[in-house]
Amino acid sequence: MSTNHRKLHREAALTAGRPAPHIAARRSLAHVIRDDAEAIRIAKDLALEFAVGAAQRDRERRLPLAEIDRFSQSGLWAIGIPKAYGGAGVSAATLAEVTAIISAADSSIGQIPQNHFYMVEALRLNGSEEQKQHYFRRVLEGDRLGNAFTEIGTKTPVDFKTHFADRNGKLYVNGQKFYATGSLFAHIVVAVAKGPNGRVHLVFIDRAAPGLGFVDDWSSFGQRSTGSGTVTFDDVEVTPFQIVDHDGSFEQPTPMGPFAQIIHAAVQVGIARGALAETISYVRAHTRPFFELAIEHGYEDPHTIHGVGDVAIRVHAVDALLARAGRIVDRATAEPTAASVAEASIAVAEVKALGTDVAQLAATKLIEFGGARSTLESYGLDRFWRNARTHSLHDPVRWKYHHIGNFYLNGILPPRHGAL
Numbered sequence: 001m002s003t004n005h006r007k008l009h010r011e012a013a014l015t016a017g018r019p020a021p022h023i024a025a026r027r028s029l030a031h032v033i034r035d036d037a038e039a040i041r042i043a044k045d046l047a048l049e050f051a052v053g054a055a056q057r058d059r060e061r062r063l064p065l066a067e068i069d070r071f072s073q074s075g076l077w078a079i080g081i082p083k084a085y086g087g088a089g090v091s092a093a094t095l096a097e098v099t100a101i102i103s104a105a106d107s108s109i110g111q112i113p114q115n116h117f118y119m120v121e122a123l124r125l126n127g128s129e130e131q132k133q134h135y136f137r138r139v140l141e142g143d144r145l146g147n148a149f150t151e152i153g154t155k156t157p158v159d160f161k162t163h164f165a166d167r168n169g170k171l172y173v174n175g176q177k178f179y180a181t182g183s184l185f186a187h188i189v190v191a192v193a194k195g196p197n198g199r200v201h202l203v204f205i206d207r208a209a210p211g212l213g214f215v216d217d218w219s220s221f222g223q224r225s226t227g228s229g230t231v232t233f234d235d236v237e238v239t240p241f242q243i244v245d246h247d248g249s250f251e252q253p254t255p256m257g258p259f260a261q262i263i264h265a266a267v268q269v270g271i272a273r274g275a276l277a278e279t280i281s282y283v284r285a286h287t288r289p290f291f292e293l294a295i296e297h298g299y300e301d302p303h304t305i306h307g308v309g310d311v312a313i314r315v316h317a318v319d320a321l322l323a324r325a326g327r328i329v330d331r332a333t334a335e336p337t338a339a340s341v342a343e344a345s346i347a348v349a350e351v352k353a354l355g356t357d358v359a360q361l362a363a364t365k366l367i368e369f370g371g372a373r374s375t376l377e378s379y380g381l382d383r384f385w386r387n388a389r390t391h392s393l394h395d396p397v398r399w400k401y402h403h404i405g406n407f408y409l410n411g412i413l414p415p416r417h418g419a420l
Contacts (some may be wrong), residue, residue, distance in 0.1 A: 017217025017229055020184055021065055023207060030142030032086065033075040038095040042074050043098040051105035055380030058387075061224045064109050068144070068185045071102075071152045078140045080120045085136040089344045092259060092333065093326025094168055096266040100322065103270025104168040104277065107387045108225040110270050114263045115147030115182050117417075119190045121259050122202055127244050134241075135204065138188070145204075146186025148177040148231040158417070162233060163194045163241070164203060171243075173203055173211075173236040184214055184227035191233060192246065202244045211236040219336070222383070222390025250416040258344035262325055265348055266276045267391055268355035269322050272315045275362035279308060282370050282381065305370050311365050321351035342413040347418050349400035356397050359388035395419040 081087025103110025162175025287298030363385035
């Protein structure tokens with residue numbers, strides 16, 4: 001693509017949505033979390049805050065700028081940094097539980113740092129010592145990494161036109177991304193781009209870099225406040241220090257794939273928890289009894305009691321599967337082999353598959369048991385189903401069932417990639 005065509009393409013994207021928010025430089029250093037228990041405690045405290053206003057943010061499609069600042073300044077965005085570099089080095093099980101806790105309160109906020117954690121793990125696996133020292137320090141201080149991964153218009157979601165190339169002794173990134181969750185809130189945008197040799201790399205780009213553009217044009221009916229819109233790159237100059245190989249994470253057994261996916265699975269588990277909690281709260285407070293029953297309160301309806309019990313069992317089942325998957329991912333991280341990574345991928349696929357079904361069931365039953373009044377816009381209860389349905393499309397669950405069945409029935413190890 002010529003320089004003029006790139007500029008026209010970028011200008012068309014920039015006029016298609018709302019202006020991107022200004023993200024100010026950090027004013028203070030983030031808190032540093034020391035262990036798993038502290039991470040869980042802080043996540044629970046923040047979830048109470050984030051639940052307030054979640055329905056309104058969804059209704060208004062309002063970006064959670066203040067909430068994301070609170071989230072990253074709490075230290076939770078740095079809990080994946082190894083202890084050797086000053087982080088808490090929490091387990092995958094803890095990271096998944098933190099994500100589920102936040103997602104139960106507001107699943108958009110719960111999803112936003114997924115790619116941040118993914119890029120931290122990519123640095124751990126493939127970054128040079130100098131890159132780890134530099135970027136881990138910035139994350140510990142409170143800088144946020146944003147995703148610029150998937151593109152629109154390519155044959156598959158893992159085909160990339162975005163690239164970097166040498167021109168007159170300098171490297172320039174050009175291209176356009178969509179579904180760029182986290183980038184609107186990021187201090188550093190991480191672009192997935194092909195190099196001159198065709199290999200896929202991660203390119204770490206400071207937000208203020210000339211030629212980097214953001215468009216708040218995310219218009220999905222769910223996960224409305226993730227800001228997952230467009231990022232453009234128009235001759236963005238970078239250096240070799242900003243580039244980390246990405247293909248290597250999957251050419252040999254590493255926990256990269258299941259690590260990425262367990263965070264997505266935790267978002268679904270969180271939505272299921274949140275929908276169940278909202279069902280209990282709403283039915284207790286508002287639901288009227290059916291006129292055929294001689295009861296005083298809607299929560300005495302035997303069919304509602306049975307239905308809530310059924311949903312509770314299923315939510316607790318995916319809770320257990322999430323914790324189990326976390327333990328298996330942790331084992332694969334400690335001893336990555338073809339067998340241990342495959343086992344981790346399958347365990348995570350299981351919780352993602354069932355969690356997706358349970359989240360949508362819990363969200364549907366919330367409205368069913370709540371009755372006609374529960375559909376009023378002022379309650380915003382439909383957001384649980386919309387969020388579960390939208391987020392479930394991130395990676396096709398039907399393929400997870402395929403790989404799970406092939407693993408158990410035929411002993412075939414699943415492929416290594418970031419979607420399993």
